[in-house]
Amino acid sequence: MPHDGHHHDHDEGSELSPLALRVKALESLLVEKGYVDPEALDVLIDTYETKIGPRNGARVVAKAWADPEFAGWLKRDATAAIASLGYTGRQGEHMVALFNTPETHNMVVCTLCSCYPWPVLGLPPVWYKAMPYRSRAVIEPRQVLSEFGVSVPETREVRVWDSTAEVRYLVIPERPAGTEGWSEEQLAELVTRDSMIGTGLAKQP
Amino acid sequence: MNGAHDCGGMMGFGPVAREENEPVFHAPWEARMFALMSAVGDVGGWTLDEDRSACESMRPGDYINTSYYEHWLHGAETLLQKHGLATLDEIRSGRAATPARPVTPTSAAAVWPAVTAHGSYQRKASVPARFRPGDMIRTRNIHPETHTRLPRYLRGQVGEVIASHGAHVFPDSNARGGGENPQWLYTIRFKASDIWGRESRDLIHADLWEPYLEAR
Numbered sequence: 001m002p003h004d005g006h007h008h009d010h011d012e013g014s015e016l017s018p019l020a021l022r023v024k025a026l027e028s029l030l031v032e033k034g035y036v037d038p039e040a041l042d043v044l045i046d047t048y049e050t051k052i053g054p055r056n057g058a059r060v061v062a063k064a065w066a067d068p069e070f071a072g073w074l075k076r077d078a079t080a081a082i083a084s085l086g087y088t089g090r091q092g093e094h095m096v097a098l099f100n101t102p103e104t105h106n107m108v109v110c111t112l113c114s115c116y117p118w119p120v121l122g123l124p125p126v127w128y129k130a131m132p133y134r135s136r137a138v139i140e141p142r143q144v145l146s147e148f149g150v151s152v153p154e155t156r157e158v159r160v161w162d163s164t165a166e167v168r169y170l171v172i173p174e175r176p177a178g179t180e181g182w183s184e185e186q187l188a189e190l191v192t193r194d195s196m197i198g199t200g201l202a203k204q205p
Numbered sequence: 206m207n208g209a210h211d212c213g214g215m216m217g218f219g220p221v222a223r224e225e226n227e228p229v230f231h232a233p234w235e236a237r238m239f240a241l242m243s244a245v246g247d248v249g250g251w252t253l254d255e256d257r258s259a260c261e262s263m264r265p266g267d268y269i270n271t272s273y274y275e276h277w278l279h280g281a282e283t284l285l286q287k288h289g290l291a292t293l294d295e296i297r298s299g300r301a302a303t304p305a306r307p308v309t310p311t312s313a314a315a316v317w318p319a320v321t322a323h324g325s326y327q328r329k330a331s332v333p334a335r336f337r338p339g340d341m342i343r344t345r346n347i348h349p350e351t352h353t354r355l356p357r358y359l360r361g362q363v364g365e366v367i368a369s370h371g372a373h374v375f376p377d378s379n380a381r382g383g384g385e386n387p388q389w390l391y392t393i394r395f396k397a398s399d400i401w402g403r404e405s406r407d408l409i410h411a412d413l414w415e416p417y418l419e420a421r
Binding site for chain 2: 017090093096136160
């Protein structure tokens with residue numbers, strides 16, 4: 001079994017994996033017992049596959065870059081500022097925005113499980129939930145960042161945020177140079193998911 | 206609980222395995238498991254803290270060798286039995302053999318309002334805050350056998366309070382049916398050099414409840 005916890009079960013064929021069978025049995029039971037509505041399950045999956053994802057967070061970042069007043073609000077009360085764009089709900093009840101600067105680079109982890117700001121980033125990628133990132137982000141953040149292709153100069157402080165409570169963190173990457181006068185829509189295209197976790201930087205124009 | 210989930214600072218797991226254009230779910234069963242846990246959580250009568258506690262109660266070797274949604278499957282199977290919603294035989298067979306508890310499942314139309322609802326884990330404080338930003342604290346050296354959110358690598362360490370979030374639901378109590386027992390929650394800043402005993406200019410932060418902290 002791969003030790004990164006990264007599995008690919010191909011249950012498209014006629015033979016379901018033992019895990020797929022266990023989940024199928026669980027679903028049959030919960031439907032038969034009347035605890036879950038199968039249509040609601042389909043809607044839940046569609047919601048997090050197509051409606052709630054990192055494009056939401058990219059809009060927050062782009063607005064923070066383009067609108068100093070919004071950036072100020074985000075610093076003071078990220079929960080309210082983000083809610084003003086319509087991004088609220090599960091796993092985003094208490095938001096804090098971390099602004100990268102020339103002096104500081106922020107990076108978010110959840111060593112104990114996989115806490116992640118769903119309303120702005122969607123569900124976390126596998127690497128965020130797996131042991132290598134969770135174990136190493138706090139003890140060797142710079143090495144982890146270098147594996148993501150992010151080289152943080154020694155003069156810049158790395159600030160790691162371990163999400164141990166219900167506070168969720170969104171990194172606001174630095175705005176790339178050469179984007180003066182860009183619209184929020186154009187700016188949002190430069191904002192990657194990883195740049196909002198702190199394991200990446202915004203794309204250069 | 207000093208389980209395998211509490212892995213901050215552990216070594217030997219190798220490089221971070223990234224995937225380009227990663228799908229939200231890697232197999233249909235993952236998607237179904239995600240949705241099942243969300244939907245049954247609406248009617249199961251357990252708390253998010255109890256859910257986390259159930260997922261991390263796997264034997265350490267099993268926890269490390271299984272993927273995220275297998276942890277959820279273990280958690281769901283555990284909680285359904287614990288709360289009397291299903292028996293082990295029913296879970297294994299996938300067929301109901303005992304009467305169901307009468308509940309109203311979340312409907313398709315109720316999903317969006319439910320997942321986007323403004324929630325809060327902040328509660329009215331029953332006592333004044335003991336600490337405020339700028340205070341230096343030491344985390345307690347405690348090893349509860351039940352659920353806690355004070356990671357091992359941050360126990361017995363000196364840090365600075367940099368933010369206070371009001372009183373929040375206390376997982377150590379809420380995860381084992383002891384009620385929300387709200388406690389003051391603070392963001393604590395630690396020096397990486399203090400935690401790991403080697404030179405570093407970097408900082409580590411964690412959100413910690415007052416019962417984890419003592420005045421320095």
